[in-house]
Amino acid sequence: MDYLREFIKNPKRTGSVMESSQELAELITKNIPSDPSSCIVELGSGQGVFTEKILQKMNKEATFFVLEINPFFAKETATRCPDATIYTDSGVNLKHYLSQHNITHCDTIISGLPWASFKKNLQKELLTEIRGSMKKEGEFYAFAYLHGMLLPSAAHFRKLLDTHFSNVKKSKVIWKNIPPTFVYKCRA
Numbered sequence: 001m002d003y004l005r006e007f008i009k010n011p012k013r014t015g016s017v018m019e020s021s022q023e024l025a026e027l028i029t030k031n032i033p034s035d036p037s038s039c040i041v042e043l044g045s046g047q048g049v050f051t052e053k054i055l056q057k058m059n060k061e062a063t064f065f066v067l068e069i070n071p072f073f074a075k076e077t078a079t080r081c082p083d084a085t086i087y088t089d090s091g092v093n094l095k096h097y098l099s100q101h102n103i104t105h106c107d108t109i110i111s112g113l114p115w116a117s118f119k120k121n122l123q124k125e126l127l128t129e130i131r132g133s134m135k136k137e138g139e140f141y142a143f144a145y146l147h148g149m150l151l152p153s154a155a156h157f158r159k160l161l162d163t164h165f166s167n168v169k170k171s172k173v174i175w176k177n178i179p180p181t182f183v184y185k186c187r188a
């Protein structure tokens with residue numbers, strides 16, 4: 001009910017009426033680095049389903065933080081994942097938070113953002129910030145709803161991925177997720 005309430009309040013920003021499945025969380029966090037010097041960032045944690053997996057898979061010495069724009073969801077993630085560092089802010093301010101951690105570029109960015117709900121200029125602003133915050137060999141993961149691919153905003157996002165990243169791959173579809181979803185794996 002929490003997702004539904006937040007969706008009714010702000011559908012474009014919330015983008016979903018329920019949290020992602022464990023299957024999607026497992027897939028999108030599959031390549032979390034195990035290096036203690038790595039830096040991992042999550043954007044749009046909701047109730048923390050990806051956050052929980054990232055914390056299980058990352059090296060405890062690594063740097064990890066979350067940017068979640070909605071204070072309600074930031075608190076939900078903090079309750080579920082007390083070991084996570086969570087900032088209540090937009091992904092457009094990613095570089096600012098990296099610099100707070102004395103880091104210029106990070107290794108892995110996991111996105112829980114509802115890209116197809118965003119206006120074109122916000123998609124571009126976020127992707128420019130994300131690309132500019134990644135190491136040369138860095139990786140960016142974002143999910144997309146299968147049915148959303150019919151939307152012009154989803155096609156626009158896909159085109160932006162191609163212009164911002166050297167390599168973009170689509171995963172298999174997670175049919176168990178509601179709605180069915182796949183993951184974009186992007187290399188800087």
Ligand SMILES: C[S@@+](CC[C@H](N)C(=O)[O-])C[C@H]1O[C@@H](n2cnc3c(N)ncnc32)[C@H](O)[C@@H]1O
Pocket residue numbers: 013014015016018019020043044045046047048049050067068069070073089090091092111112113114
């Ligand atoms: C579709 S929900 C996904 C939540 C969670 N990752 C999951 O998969 O269940 C999208 C989340 O992104 C957050 N969000 C939307 N725009 C954002 C932005 N610009 N920066 C950070 N978080 C944002 C929303 O508040 C919401 O929690």
